[in-house]
Amino acid sequence: MGLKSGIVGLPNVGKSTLFNALTKAGAEVSNYPFTTIEPNMGVVPVRDERLVRIAELVRPERVVPATVEFVDIAGLVRGASRGEGLGNQFLAHIREVDALCHIVRCFEKEDVAHTEGELNPERDIDTINTELILADIETLERRIAKLEKPAISGDKKAGRLLEASVTVKKHLEDGRPARTLPDELIKEIKELNLLTAKPVIYVANTSEEVPQGLNPHAQRVKEVAHTEGAGFVSLCARLEAELAELEEEDRREFMKELAMEETGIDRLVKESLKVLGLITFFTIKGGRECRAWLIKEGTRVQKAAGRVHTDFEKGFIKAEVMGWKDLLECGSETACRQKGLVRIEGRDYVVRDGDIISFRFAL
DSSP states (O other): OOOEEEEEOOTTSSHHHHHHHHHHHHHHSTTOOOEEEETTEEEEEOOOHHHHHHHHHHOOSEEEOOEEEEEEOOOOOTTGGGTOTTHHHHHHHHHTOSEEEEEEEOOOOTTSOOTTSSOOHHHHHHHHHHHHHHHHHHHHHHHHHHHHHHHHTTOHHHHHHHHHHHHHHHHHHTTOOGGGSOHHHHHHTGGGOOGGGSOEEEEEEOOTTSSSSOOHHHHHHHHHHHHHTOEEEEEOHHHHHHHHHSOHHHHHHHHHHTTOSSOHHHHHHHHHHHHTTEEEEEEEETTTEEEEEEEETTOBHHHHHHHHOHHHHHTEEEEEEEEHHHHHHHSSHHHHHHTTOOEEEOTTOBOOTTEEEEEEEOO
């Protein structure tokens, strides 16, 4: 499955700087070409050490990582839910993404004006969340109006959906996003694609002095994320942009000087996968290709086969599965087979993170 993550935030919080860093990072990864889909969209590879080590052992002609598509969504202003500024465009783009990277300004800089005056992360978060909540309330009001008549007429399904919609609307009116609802209610409203039901990663954009640490402003953003059960990453977008400009060897040396084990971009990509509950499995096509695939945790192997090709799912017979660690420890697939570490699994097998899978199917 593809993963599309929308970068949102108020003006002058560092959205474009982070997006530029993301696109350049994608371009710099050896053998992982960056692809620009539109001027405000970019595809970034998921750096996965497991894939690297498998490829070093197998030595394929081609290595294909999983990817995350980032969309630089137009800046938001108060009144976006009513169409103010680029509000309608902003909200339409949010409906198309799977998760939100909410950039929150946590740096002081006199030459970069703050649209709301003084620095206040909680207020900035509330500004965007409020606009999204208001847009969702409007969506629910339209649904409630459509359900009232059939519910009164005795339609049980309409009655159930009406009750759920009214409950969700009250939840939103209390200032709480839909993603904080119980799972059973989220299922009832899934088809509405509510904006506040989407998983969120709060990204605290700090100054160069604390590229990965937490200043007081970033700490408050982290607390908001914890309260909502949302993802959180602290980074310095300007520093990430500088790192993305460097050659790989220079980047590693610079990171070593800064005591950075991994870039903020890599942490952001990993957090994006985490909030969506995604895991990775791998395929090896002889000596031709090693590839990483993203699927929802809990996916059965026949469904996972469809990620590779629809024919694999339709004609699924069985899957041969081994763990990535077993392959590295044994040194080859043949050695894994000799030790009984390659398992035959049927259609109901639930794929585990890190599985290497070979699918058997009939056309």
